[in-house]
Amino acid sequence: MPTYCRTFPGHVEQVGCARRWAREVLTGCSCAGDAVLIVSELGTNAVTHTTSPDFHVTIHRARGSVTITVTDHGGSTTAPHLAKPYDHGMHGRGLAVVTTLATDVRFTRNAHGHEVAAHLASEVPAC
Incomplete structure (x- = not known):
């Protein structure tokens, strides 16, 4: 099954480009909406x-599943982790959303940065 890869410049406006690209790559896939949201959240974090x-x-389409992997080159003193957001805070919910939508995260x-991989089940066998 196909694997799609693309690198985006590390600017916040490029997250929208990543979202549009993911939507195009996942046309016809039942989990496309969730997958696009995951690309957006992980890209924003990066x-x-x-x-x-x-x-x-990287988006890997397989029979009945999609795996999304977002990799950065670091420059942070912390690793991606689930955080408990403040009640009215604007941040801290992204990875919680990802873990809710995905079957596995x-x-x-590593020495070069961070990688987050999210696996989603798809109802369409040929996704």
């Missing part, structure tokens, strides 16, 4: 919580 010059998005931190 550009707002690191000094990475870019972020890389993996966080990896």
Whole structure:
């Protein structure tokens, strides 16, 4: 099954480009809406919580599933993690949304940056 990869400059306005690209790649897939939201959340985290010059998005479509991986090149003293947001705060909900939508989420931190992979089940067998 196909794997799609694209690198985006590490600017907040590029998150919209990543969202549009993901929507196009996932046309006809039952989990496309959730997957696009995940790309948006993870891309936003990559550009707002690191000094990475870019972020890389990989979308792997398989029978009955989609895996989205967003990678940055670090520049942060913390790794991606679930946070408890303040009641009226504007931040802190992104990874909670991702973990709610995905069937599995993996966080990896290495010497080069961070990688977050989210796996979604799809109702369409040929997704």
